Amino acid sequence: MSSRDVILGRVRQALGAEPAGPPAGPPAAPAAYGTGIDRGYLRRHGERTAEETVELLAENLTDYRAIVHRCWGTGEELADLLMRLLAERGAGSVLVPPELPPHWLAGVDATRVHDRAVSTPGELDRVDSVVTGCAVAVAETGTIVLDGSPDQGRRRITLIPDHHIVVVRAPGQVVSSVPEALGRLDPTRPLTWISGPSATSDIELDRVEGVHGPRVLEVVLCQDSR
């Protein structure tokens, strides 16, 4: 008997009275799932206006050591801000996702690096910064979610450089809570949930920011026209 059958047989025996053996057929699906689960928890914690939700996002991001900026729209003001942020970091090179709106980086002096399939991690390791969009942002937890869409690029590009700038359209991309975020995301895409720069509490449970992921996370909240 294969290990698969052995394990499934053990499970069957553990849960019922029938002896372990090859399964009689496919296991019975439980009755409509979810009806039996008491989901009395909240869909979101507290009622807020859209602006208050964005405010809470900014607060929670800051609390976990991300640097938050606000700007109007995704036009010239954003381009100027990104230029300034990259210059302040002294970024000589910046990784660019395939479909990041080109005008965002119009004023940037740094060398634009594109993530090609043939690029090795070692090559990406020499890049200073990366600028991406995002899929959704969660106010209650101060979280940004990337889903690998063309304005965000492959997962690795936001991981290797030491400085990550994320552009969030607010309030359009901002939700209040984890339940709301999951509802907006496509589970089949590879997702990266980011809450502040990388951190560890492994030494005396004392939190230190900056381990393997980017040491600096900057979030630009762009007021979108909603």
Add this chain to the structure above:
Amino acid sequence: MRVALFLTCVNDTLYPDTGRAVVKLLTRLGVEVDFPAAQTCCGQAHYNTGYRREAEPLATHYAETFGPGLAAGAYDAIVTPSGSCAAMVRELYPRMGERARAEGRGTALAAALAPVVPRTYELTEFLVDVLKVTDVGAYYPHTVTYHPTCHGLRSLGLGDRPARLLAQVRGLELVELPGAEECCGFGGTFAVKNADVSSAMGADKVRNAASTGAEVLCAADNSCLMHIGGTMSRLKVGIRPVHIAEILASTEQEPQA
């Protein structure tokens, strides 16, 4: 209001003063107290050490001792000055009945225990919830710090009831115990099976108690106080253990030490 006092085996044998204090206190509050002589032990030590089947006759004995009086209306409730033993009856007796049923031994045990389970009260919850008093007219001119014992705190959910009772005691100054909600390390047979850890926990509890500068550490369980007090006298700290019943029973006319 008439109650049956379930004193517990530890109190009956080692701490009769606590029993006398409960009688005095309840009598003063106009409650008629009876002490059914057949009572022995709730079976907690057996149950918690893994001897559930040995604990079953003790649970049945408890039910046979107190059940008929409740049924006949001879008393309205069973009161015990032990959070731990009250939790045994209230939380674990139903579980014992349920386990017996799951083992195919029928519902007899569950049925036998059912009448005594909801009518068993720990002393402070009886005072606050049933008699609805917090000022019991006590006088106790000492600084006191209170240790909430685990089963009272977490199984019974006594919450702030003991503190509310102590707050009304004239002459008593209540000081907060650091790390109050941490276990003192008694844990029944744990105290001897894991003596090193138990003693370390006890010593930390005693150091915290001594750091308050209080004269008295008060709790609602003498088994925990036996462990804490034994540690106190070994470490020679200037604080002594007293059961909450003895504080609440104390008056100007008849002060407790």
Add this chain to the structure above:
Amino acid sequence: MSGTFVGMPAFPKAAHEAVRDTTLRANLKHATHTIRDKRARAVAELDDWAQLREAGKQIKDHTLRHLEHYLVQLEESVTAAGGVVHWARDAAEANRIVTELVRETGESEVVKVKSMATQEIGLNEHLEAEDIRAYETDLAELIVQLGKDRPSHILVPAIHRNRGEIRDIFRREMGSWGRPAPEGLTESPAELAEAARLHLREKFLRAKVGISGANFMVAENGTLVVVESEGNGRMCLTLPETLISVVGIEKIVPTWQDLEVFLQTLPRSSTAERMNPYTSTWTGTTDADGPQAFHLVLIDNGRTDALADEVGRQALRCIRCSACLNVCPVYERAGGHAYGSVYPGPIGAILSPQLRGTASEIDASLPYASSLCGACYEVCPVAIDIPEVLVHLRERVVEGGEATQRGTRVTLQPAKGHAVERAAMRAARWAFTHPAALGAGQRLAARTRRLHPRSLPGPGRAWSATRDLPRFPAESFRDWWQRTNGGKDTAK
């Protein structure tokens, strides 16, 4: 020197050393108290904590009740998404499968995300014996690996080490594993973390094979979830060409929506954060992004034995948050190593004897490694009644009875060494069902009380070595009650 009822079982012996290690005691006290208070604050932020806890419990219970269905569904969805599913009955089989998968890539080194499952099966040691080097990339696991140490905590495996010790380990060992520690490394946590970053980065950049566990597996679409803080997880999950995930069969949730519960309760319970810095989810393989070969190794290794126990199966709800360790007064004083397993603390005390059985000295002693204070149950985000399971397992140790071992139903004999205790318990039970005998015993004790020793011989020494005995009163309460008619004839 400390006796017990039954000689010297393993946990007390191991704890004996730990309790006397003042550095260890200080390290653990500092760390657990820090995280304890933070957790309480993080949890208090959510008004619906009780409901989230209940939902988490119900989702896990439902999954376990229908585990066969969800395992098959998971296998189908992972396969459809481009992954390959393997099944391992036990540690040996899981190790063999992983070794073969690494061999097939032609590589001789792998990078690892922190994973309890791979610790449980002893994968690193097994790979080492097969000439495959496994690099731990979580900071604490690195500290443990470099120090040739054992983990002592689920979340923070090196919790028993303080910053000075960590600096010494880095200085001494990093060079033989790769990039040496920077000159003049101090003990500041930020510098230590930086040293780990530099040391590991070269390994991440060249790694072709990554090995991980998973916090959750979603049956309906085959998504795996890894919750982490440092980014080493992201490195291992995205840079290598091949990813092998070793996961216990109980880590399933039925639907994507179910994550909304656990992604709220896990970070707050574990690191006391609103959200941990990084969570990665992946579903099979994704073209041009991340590993192009994905293998999922599902392990039983005793889980179905726990599942067969109606009381004990709730331990399988565990989401490995470690909140129970952080509030446990026994763990705080005995340390993680005393539990003789990669699962220390309260959850370890109920998990190890179920996964491994209660035959060994250590496993038979674990159910007793608790004062039953209940703090663990109070903080558990999936409401595992750990005290209930501990008592249940104590019964299995002292009375024997029905159990399941490696899928076979067995009748266990009572463990050796409990004969004296059992006799004492029976005698006490007899006395407690014969009140007259109890009264006679009390009177005998009262009459002879001047003769009572101040310290006890034999097993009782465990008490009197550190605690004075209570003095026997001259008269039991029952005798006083009878003599004075309940105090009404105050002859006293």
